[in-house]
Amino acid sequence: MTEDYYEILGVNKSASDAELKSAFKKAARKFHPDNSDTGDEDKFKKVGEAYEVLKDPQKRQIYDQYGAEGLKGAGGFGGAGGFSGFEGFGGAGGFEDLGDIFSSFFGGGFSGAGGRSQNRPSRGHDHEVAIQIDFLDPINDTEKKIRLNPLEICDACDGKGAENESDITTCSTCGGTGQVTSVQNTIFGQVRQNSTCPTCGGTGKEIKNPCKSCKGRGYKRVDKEIDVKIPAGIQDGTTMRLSGMGDIGKNGGPRGDIYLTIRVREHSKFKREVSDIFSTLKLGLAEAALGYEVTVPTIHGDEKLKIKSGTQSGQVYTIKDAGMPLLNRKNTRGNHYVEVDVVIPSNLSREEKKLLEEFQKLRRGQDIEV
Ligand SMILES: [Zn+2]
Ligand SMILES: [Zn+2]
Structure with missing residues (x-):
């Protein structure tokens, strides 16, 4: 219940504007959600709320006299007006939009996880395919050929993406981590932001002479024809799942599936x-x-x-x-x-x-x- 704005900012009641500002910056830095050690989104918001009030002499006076309750009736915040946004943010929106303000300001989300997914295993895509069979086909089990075009590991380079093994070097931009860290100076001090390396796209490798067959991707679409057993008794519109026949997964992820829809032709008599x-x-x-x-x-x-x-x-x-x-x-x-x-x-x-x-x-x- 006790939400003393002075306590939140760690200053005493007679703190000057300069002291408030300095305390606010320090506390905001400490609790900023991007700070992996002491980050705390709730406390961070509280700090903002406290500073928003105390930096305004009129609001500070009301707060000193009546507490936060007194400000509710004063149209200071919580109502339609809301917070004008932090100093320097140019009134980018209400207080509720803090996350948005920060993401637009720092160019990334609170999590700072930006683009790390590049090297993570991901499941291959599914494909939808349809075939037509004759009306009489479902009397027995039948085998049908279906054409597929799944993504496969490039056979020319064995998935490496290079013409020769010696063409693969460690990315000089990120040193092989696939991530780059940018440091921005803000009113909270320096903010570090990780993002996917623009040079290698997160792979951590640079390829001098990309494989011609897959253009350096290591994967390519391959035309394939497979035999599928269509079981006796199948009905028009049935969709069969051909597990693991879709695109190959990336970075060791599982393959996607094929969803095969059976269309049964009509018959002139039956x-x-x-x-x-x-x-x-x-x-x-x-x-x-x-x-x-x-x-x-x-x-x-x-x-x-x-x-x-x-x-x-x-x-x-x-x-x-x-x-x-x-x-x-x-x-x-x-x-x-x-x-x-x-x-x-x-x-x-x-x-x-x-x-x-x-x-x-x-x-x-x-x-x-x-
Ligand atoms: Zn790189
Ligand atoms: Zn290749």
Whole structure:
């Protein structure tokens, strides 16, 4: 609770402006988050808050009389006005934006980790690939060739990036560390900032004669064709993950994956729903009425189907286990459903017409229902 601004800055109540400023600089340096020994973001903010008040004679007077509570009503801070920003920062924003102010001022984040990731292992990128397979392919396991273009270690230079081993030297800018440290003089004193070496890009090496095949990168894209087993029963739109077939990782990181999406072509006769197959059988008036034995195609070959007399349009016949196998359960198949479509002839010959009229007379309109 006791947040004495004087205590925070380490000065006594009669401190002069010059003493305050000097104390502020000292404390800010000490608690600056970039300071790896004594850095403390919260304390750093407190120091700023304390100085913001005490450097202003009017606010200091209110604070001396009423404490920080007194300033809340005075529109000094915490309200819409907020802090004007530190001296020298040109009012870069409210106090909440301290992190932003510092990052723009020092050209880096609080962590100062800027760009150290260059030499860190990183996972290779994933790729998305799609292939089309035929409608009937999923009856069995099939092998398909797919074309890939993954990033691989350059075979010409073995990943070294140089034409010859002797062309690789330690980077003279960073001495092989991959990092450069810049020192900036600020109102807090000197601030050190690490960043990626601009000469070597963080590798710590300089290559005099870069490998022509990979332009010195040590990696290059390679055209590849691989065989992929597409399992029986696979459905349209399924995505398979081919683990570790994507880009090679950097600095020993793991390879990326391939996401292979299967597109199943349509069929002129069959429709499919999961493992069930659907088809339509057109029948004549007489076959539907009298019954008939018909040969119907299934995805496994022709099947004989007995149509019972009195079959109606829309009636469905089931050929058991003549569908697709289930994925990962090859011995379990779906069914084949045959829907009957009774065709009413519209091109009757004279003789057919006569016979039908005869039939109509015998029927005496008994099928008519309104
Ligand atoms: Zn370097
Ligand atoms: Zn190369």
